[in-house]
Amino acid sequence: MACIRGERPVFSRVSFRLAPGGALTLTGPNGSGKSSLLRILAGLLRPAGGTLAWDGEPLEDDWAAHRRRLHYVGHLDAVKPTLTVAENLEDWARLRGAAGPEPGALEALGIEALGDVPGRYLSAGQRRRLALARLVAAPAPLWLLDEPTVTLDAEAAARVAAMIARHRAGGGVAVVATHGEIALDGAQRLDLGDHAIPAEALLDAGDPGPEEESW
Amino acid sequence: MVGVFFRLVRRELVLALRGGIGSLMAVVFFVIAVTLFPLGIGPELALLSRIAPGAVWVAALLAALLSLDRLFVADHEDGSLEQLMLGALPPELVVLAKTLAHWLTTGLPLAAAAPVLAILLNMSADGLVILIVSLLLGTPILSLIGAVGAALTVGLRRGGALIALLVLPLYVPVLIFGVGAVEGAVLDTGVRTNLTILAGGLVAALALGPLAAAAALRMTTE
Structure with missing residues (x-):
C-alpha cells in the first residue's frame, strides 16, 4: 500500500496482516504517515495504491460495513x-x-x-x-488510535493500555500510532520511517508495487 | 437508521438551543432588515405594499445565508465531522439531518415571523397566507442549496464570504418564484404556477443537495 499527500509521497510498500486479538503499533518520525495510514484504514482517505481487506473481503466492496466495525480516535476529540x-x-x-x-x-x-x-x-x-x-x-472489533495517550497522565495511559489489552483478549484488533509511550504485549511493529520515499523517486514512480495488505 | 437520523436532528437542535442567541440570529436579522424598509422609504402605504413581497423575500434570503457558515465548520473544527462520517448514517443522511435542523432553527422561524412583518409593510390578507406558504416551500430550498455551499467551503478560513458568492446566484430562482407567488396573490393573478415550481424545486433540492454536499464533505475529511 502506498500513500501520496498533496503530490508528496509519504510511504510505499507498506504491508501487514493482523489476526484476531492482534495489535500493530505504528512508529516513525513526524510526517512519516502514521496518521495518514490510520485514516486510510478508517476509509477517510484513499490509498494511492494497494488493497485493504477484512477477512479476505476487499473494503471497497462495502465501506458502510467497515465503518460499523471500526472506531477511529484521531487528534481531535469531538467533544x-x-x-x-x-x-x-x-x-x-x-x-x-x-x-x-x-x-x-x-x-x-x-x-x-x-x-x-x-x-x-x-x-x-x-x-x-x-x-x-x-x-x-x-x-467495535477494530480500534484505530492516533497517539491515544498524548495529553494523558501516567494513570490514564495505564488505563488505556489495559483497555486495549481487554479489547484484544476479546478478539479485537488495534492499530495504534505512538512515539513509544504505550507498550502492547506481543504487538507487531511497523516503523513507517523505513517506508518513506525520497522525493526524486517519485519522478519515475507511479507504481507503488503489487503488495497486498490485509488483516 | 431512522432512529439514528432523528437522534442527529435532536442533537443539532439541542446544540442550537444551548448555543443561545446565535441560533436566533437569523430571525433577529430578518426582523431588523424588514423594519428598515418603512423607515427608509417613508410611510407611503401604496409604495410599501408594492415592495412588500420583494422586501420580505430578499430579507429572508439574506437571513438564511447568515447562519450557513456555521453549519459544518464547528463540527469540522472539533473533529465531530470525522466521527459523523464514520457513524451509522451515510454522509448524505448526515447532511440531510443537519440541514433539517438548520431549517427548523432558521427557515421555520422566518416563515412564522414573516406575516407580522408583512403587515408592517401593508400587505393584504390574501398575500399573507401565500407569503407563509411560499416561505415554507422556499426556505428549505435555501437551506439545502446553502448546505452545498457550506460543505464546499468548510475547510477554508474565510469560508463565510465565499458561501455568499457561491450560493446567492443559486438563490435567484427561489426569490423570483417566491415573490411571484405572493404578488400573484396580492394582484389576484393566480399563484398556482409559482407555488408548483417552488414545490418542484424543493423536491429537486431534496434529491440533489445532500448528494452534492456529502461529496464535498468526503473531500474535506481526506
Whole structure:
C-alpha cells in the first residue's frame, strides 16, 4: 500500500496482516504517515495504491460495513462544549447505531465523576479520556488510535493500555500510532520511517508495487 | 437508521438551543432588515405594499445565508465531522439531518415571523397566507442549496464570504418564484404556477443537495 499527500509521497510498500486479538503499533518520525495510514484504514482517505481487506473481503466492496466495525480516535476529540460528558458519550453511542452507551465506559477512563460537567470545562486530558470512552461505549472489533495517550497522565495511559489489552483478549484488533509511550504485549511493529520515499523517486514512480495488505 | 437520523436532528437542535442567541440570529436579522424598509422609504402605504413581497423575500434570503457558515465548520473544527462520517448514517443522511435542523432553527422561524412583518409593510390578507406558504416551500430550498455551499467551503478560513458568492446566484430562482407567488396573490393573478415550481424545486433540492454536499464533505475529511 502506498500513500501520496498533496503530490508528496509519504510511504510505499507498506504491508501487514493482523489476526484476531492482534495489535500493530505504528512508529516513525513526524510526517512519516502514521496518521495518514490510520485514516486510510478508517476509509477517510484513499490509498494511492494497494488493497485493504477484512477477512479476505476487499473494503471497497462495502465501506458502510467497515465503518460499523471500526472506531477511529484521531487528534481531535469531538467533544461538544455545550453538552455534558454523559450527553457527549450517549450521542456518539447512538449515532453509531447502538441503543445507548454500554455501562462502565466513563469508569474505564476514570471520569465517572464528571458525567454532568459540560464539555467546555474539561481539561485537554479529560477531553481525551472522554474521546477514548467512546471505544467502550459502543463496542467495535477494530480500534484505530492516533497517539491515544498524548495529553494523558501516567494513570490514564495505564488505563488505556489495559483497555486495549481487554479489547484484544476479546478478539479485537488495534492499530495504534505512538512515539513509544504505550507498550502492547506481543504487538507487531511497523516503523513507517523505513517506508518513506525520497522525493526524486517519485519522478519515475507511479507504481507503488503489487503488495497486498490485509488483516 | 431512522432512529439514528432523528437522534442527529435532536442533537443539532439541542446544540442550537444551548448555543443561545446565535441560533436566533437569523430571525433577529430578518426582523431588523424588514423594519428598515418603512423607515427608509417613508410611510407611503401604496409604495410599501408594492415592495412588500420583494422586501420580505430578499430579507429572508439574506437571513438564511447568515447562519450557513456555521453549519459544518464547528463540527469540522472539533473533529465531530470525522466521527459523523464514520457513524451509522451515510454522509448524505448526515447532511440531510443537519440541514433539517438548520431549517427548523432558521427557515421555520422566518416563515412564522414573516406575516407580522408583512403587515408592517401593508400587505393584504390574501398575500399573507401565500407569503407563509411560499416561505415554507422556499426556505428549505435555501437551506439545502446553502448546505452545498457550506460543505464546499468548510475547510477554508474565510469560508463565510465565499458561501455568499457561491450560493446567492443559486438563490435567484427561489426569490423570483417566491415573490411571484405572493404578488400573484396580492394582484389576484393566480399563484398556482409559482407555488408548483417552488414545490418542484424543493423536491429537486431534496434529491440533489445532500448528494452534492456529502461529496464535498468526503473531500474535506481526506
